[in-house]
């Protein structure tokens with residue numbers, strides 16, 4: 001009986017001595033695990049201060065005019081405008097022609113009377129023909145000839161300088177005036 005008890009005791013002791021290292025190793029592994037879990041917490045705090053991206057680059061697109069506004073009824077508007085313009089032209093045309101006719105041939109002839117006489121009754125400088133009673137066409141032929149240097153006598157240079165600065169309309173007004181003298 002003593003032998004059996006001592007054997008059992010011996011086995012118990014052996015078993016106990018075997019248990020200790022197992023418990024220690026388990027505790028050690030538990031401690032390691034807890035350390036591993038704690039480590040990331042310290043790192044995470046830094047990451048919360050990470051830069052925020054700049055929200056500046058939001059460029060507003062230029063507002064394009066709504067295409068609907070362009071849809072004016074152009075054909076009608078143009079037609080109306082053309083009609084209106086035509087009416088205005090019809091109204092203005094006679095007035096414009098009247099303005100052209102209003103170039104005062106009589107006033108322009110004031111420059112001529114020193115040589116040709118108040119009514120064109122004189123032979124200018126004793127050389128020219130008497131232009132009183134000339135038709136408008138005959139006077140215009142003389143004017144164009146003087147301007148071109150293809151008309152006149154010895155003193156045609158005098159007349160060329162006299163009419164050089166007159167426009168065609170002014171010459172017509174002059175010719176018209178002379179024809180009525």
Ligand code: HEC
Pocket residue numbers: 108109111112113114115116124125127128129130131139142143151152153154155156157158159162163174
């Ligand atoms: C400085 C004097 C002088 C003045 C100013 C003058 N004329 Fe003359 N005119 C002459 C003479 C000179 C002639 C003839 C020239 C020639 O052909 O030899 C002449 C000729 C003419 C003729 C043609 C007559 C012809 O003999 O065939 C006409 C038309 C005429 N003049 C118109 C005018 C009118 C219009 C003006 C005003 C804008 C004017 N003259 C101003 C001296 C003048």
